[in-house]
Amino acid sequence: MKTYISLWPAHAAELPFPRNLAILGSTGSIGVSALSVVARHPDLFRVVALAGGRNARRLAEQATALRPGVLAVLDAATAAELKALLPVGYHPEILVGPTAFETVAALPGADLVLSAIVGAAGFLPTLAAARAGKRIALANKESLVLGGRLIRAACRASGAVILPVDSEHNAIFQALAGHDGAHDDTGNDTELAKLLLTASGGPFHGRDAAFLAAVTPAQALSHPNWSMGPKISVDSATLMNKGLEVIEACHLFGLPVAQVEVLVHPQSIVHSLVEYVDGSQLAHLGLPDMRIPIAHCLCYPKRVSLGMPRLNLASAASLTFEAPDETLFPCLGLAKAAYGASHSHPVALNAANEVAVDLFLQGRIGFLDIPRLIEAALARHTALPENCGAAELLAADAATRRETLASVSNETTRPAQPTREE
Numbered sequence: 001m002k003t004y005i006s007l008w009p010a011h012a013a014e015l016p017f018p019r020n021l022a023i024l025g026s027t028g029s030i031g032v033s034a035l036s037v038v039a040r041h042p043d044l045f046r047v048v049a050l051a052g053g054r055n056a057r058r059l060a061e062q063a064t065a066l067r068p069g070v071l072a073v074l075d076a077a078t079a080a081e082l083k084a085l086l087p088v089g090y091h092p093e094i095l096v097g098p099t100a101f102e103t104v105a106a107l108p109g110a111d112l113v114l115s116a117i118v119g120a121a122g123f124l125p126t127l128a129a130a131r132a133g134k135r136i137a138l139a140n141k142e143s144l145v146l147g148g149r150l151i152r153a154a155c156r157a158s159g160a161v162i163l164p165v166d167s168e169h170n171a172i173f174q175a176l177a178g179h180d181g182a183h184d185d186t187g188n189d190t191e192l193a194k195l196l197l198t199a200s201g202g203p204f205h206g207r208d209a210a211f212l213a214a215v216t217p218a219q220a221l222s223h224p225n226w227s228m229g230p231k232i233s234v235d236s237a238t239l240m241n242k243g244l245e246v247i248e249a250c251h252l253f254g255l256p257v258a259q260v261e262v263l264v265h266p267q268s269i270v271h272s273l274v275e276y277v278d279g280s281q282l283a284h285l286g287l288p289d290m291r292i293p294i295a296h297c298l299c300y301p302k303r304v305s306l307g308m309p310r311l312n313l314a315s316a317a318s319l320t321f322e323a324p325d326e327t328l329f330p331c332l333g334l335a336k337a338a339y340g341a342s343h344s345h346p347v348a349l350n351a352a353n354e355v356a357v358d359l360f361l362q363g364r365i366g367f368l369d370i371p372r373l374i375e376a377a378l379a380r381h382t383a384l385p386e387n388c389g390a391a392e393l394l395a396a397d398a399a400t401r402r403e404t405l406a407s408v409s410n411e412t413t414r415p416a417q418p419t420r421e422e
């Protein structure tokens with residue numbers, strides 16, 4: 001039986017309301033959008049835990065409004081700041097440090113966990129939620145890129161369910177409704193032909209190499225359609241976001257990478273499509289607002305009103321589609337190659353990307369250095385054994401980060417910060 005069937009078993013529909021919700025990454029873009037869904041439907045949720053990184057002020061505001069019994073932050077200084085900001089008479093348990101997020105993910109009192117920490121830091125908490133049999137609304141795509149095999153196995157063992165928050169995967173999940181997944185003797189789906197992931201193309205769609213060589217972090221951060229955190233915004237500009245999503249789709253839907261196609265669709269109205277063997281393509285459309293897929297996951301299978309404008313196709317601009325330019329934006333091809341190379345090459349891909357994006361945002365490398373550093377990291381990586389565990393994957397992640405940083409430090413000084421502005 002294919003993977004997506006086991007991730008969405010029959011009991012996926014059965015979680016009663018109000019749902020006990022724990023949010024990992026509540027202070028980020030996805031976390032804030034999720035809390036706006038909760039605020040609109042307070043009867044459907046009890047927020048039992050909120051976890052942020054270092055934004056004590058925002059976490060204190062959220063906690064003051066919702067009074068969950070458990071909070072988690074990255075370090076002791078943030079915890080002290082948070083404690084000082086909480087109102088008199090409210091004394092939640094405050095967990096501190098990286099393992100705090102795993103504790104929150106597996107809290108006995110939580111039945112629905114939104115995994116919305118950014119980057120590889122979300123992997124162990126997502127794995128903990130999967131091992132604890134939770135309903136997981138998964139925004140943190142890096143978890144599956146890093147350890148998709150382990151997370152899928154944990155879901156199968158515990159009965160945990162993953163619902164994809166990423167708008168493209170959420171769209172595919174919805175377009176698969178009613179598909180019963182007929183399979184041949186070797187477990188291959190005989191009716192699903194391919195998945196078509198749409199990509200906005202990011203802020204540099206249509207630009208040339210000379211332009212890309214001089215773009216600034218501010219330009220990369222200003223996405224034309226979506227409002228997102230800084231890391232995913234840069235990933236969107238390089239098309240690495242789409243590369244990570246191809247890997248995420250392979251894990252979630254159990255298809256080989258050759259059956260996952262990317263289409264550039266600058267209007268971000270069609271969020272993705274499924275093609276069946278009879279030639280039918282089923283698409284999911286909507287305005288580009290993450291509250292839609294978040295609400296779908298948090299309330300599934302119930303649909304709720306979000307009190308926001310809805311798509312009006314009659315007045316929408318024309319919808320266009322084209323193939324991605326993988327020469328100008330090599331990150332997409334690097335991600336597909338990493339997934340094909342071994343199950344651990346995506347770990348190196350992701351780690352090098354996180355380091356490179358961080359260096360780019362600091363102005364220490366140029367935009368085109370991002371794929372260059374990732375390609376070098378993939379060339380250095382030696383595949384880990386198929387049956388390796390989380391510790392080995394994280395050791396490879398750490399080694400790639402060290403090597404990538406060292407490779408930059410060893411290079412001759414580059415022009416510090418590109419200067420071109422729009």
Ligand SMILES: NC(=O)c1ccc[n+]([C@@H]2O[C@H](COP(=O)([O-])OP(=O)(O)OC[C@H]3O[C@@H](n4cnc5c(N)ncnc54)[C@H](OP(=O)(O)O)[C@@H]3O)[C@@H](O)[C@H]2O)c1
Pocket residue numbers: 024025026027028029030031051052053054055056074101116117118119121122139140141142165166167226227228229230231232290
């Ligand atoms: N934003 C979107 O529209 C969107 C769409 C699809 C998928 N996603 C995925 O959702 C995830 C979150 O994205 P985002 O845009 O919401 O990111 P974001 O705005 O940067 O927020 C990241 C969250 O993670 C926390 N965090 C950062 N480093 C951490 C660490 N080491 N340990 C624990 N928590 C940490 C941050 O805490 P502090 O801010 O308090 O430090 C914040 O709560 C990413 O995996 C992204 O790919 C996002």
